[in-house]
Amino acid sequence: MMKVHNRPQNRCFFLFFHRNGQNIGFAMPVIFSSEDGKCFIMEFCIYPEFRGNGTGKECARALLHWAREHGALYAELNYGGDERRCHFWESVGFVENGSDAWGEPLMILPPTEDVPITVEILSDPEDWQLMKLENGFKREIGENALTGEKQKQLQQAVKQGKITFFIARRGYRAVGMCSAAKCYSTFSCWDTAVFEDFYIEPVFRGKGIARKLAKAAQTWCAENGMSSLTVCCAPCDENMYQSLGFDVRLGTTFAHLE
Incomplete structure (x- = not known):
């Protein structure tokens, strides 16, 4: 993971969510700026004691806003076939979309740009x-x-x-x-x-x-x-x-x- 974080291009970012001065979760997105502007969300976690009352959705939207500000044009992630994770990401606009090269199911926040x-x-x-x-x-x-x-x-x-x-x-x-x-x-x-x-x-x-x-x-x-x-x-x-x-x-x- 540190190699991905430290590479000069398409690097992984370590982000932390804070509320009222407390660290409540983290995310690890990679923005593929050299390809097509995809933000791949490698990890997303809200600590158990802070879950509920829409906290997860609020943090997900904050992550997506951060990604757009840093040049991302759309977002993608693995959800491991877990129905709860699937429903959560659907609630912020993601849809199921195929599998990756290892056969893991993917979800995507569809791009809005019109590309030929x-x-x-x-x-x-x-x-x-x-x-x-x-x-x-x-x-x-x-x-x-x-x-x-x-x-x-x-x-x-x-x-x-x-x-x-x-x-x-x-x-x-x-x-x-x-x-x-x-x-x-x-x-x-x-x-x-x-x-x-x-x-x-x-x-x-x-x-x-x-x-x-x-x-x-x-x-x-x-x-x-x-x-x-x-x-x-x-x-x-x-x-x-x-x-x-x-x-x-x-x-x-x-x-x-x-």
């Missing part, structure tokens, strides 16, 4: 934000977070060109993704691709990101000689995928899993 969304091909297979998005995706569909071994396997597949990821970014922050995995089809006697890993962080949905991601993958496949890009989906998602250009029905998919 761009889509790019993932250039760094070891980008930690890919793992953050993957774990958010896994959590949403009820699967376990990627283990360290599976993360390495995924990174190796990207390096070998077995799978191509498309990342939607809001400035520095990766907020969405999809992928295209190439395979050979005897129906067309040509290369085809499978569309997967379609995920957008909840807070950033409804902004046209889904269409941008799907279009980027479809364009890339066409430019790289794929005869088709197919997607397997649940019945509840059929209308969404059809609206994104996957408008040819190819029957029902079955699988044998070991």
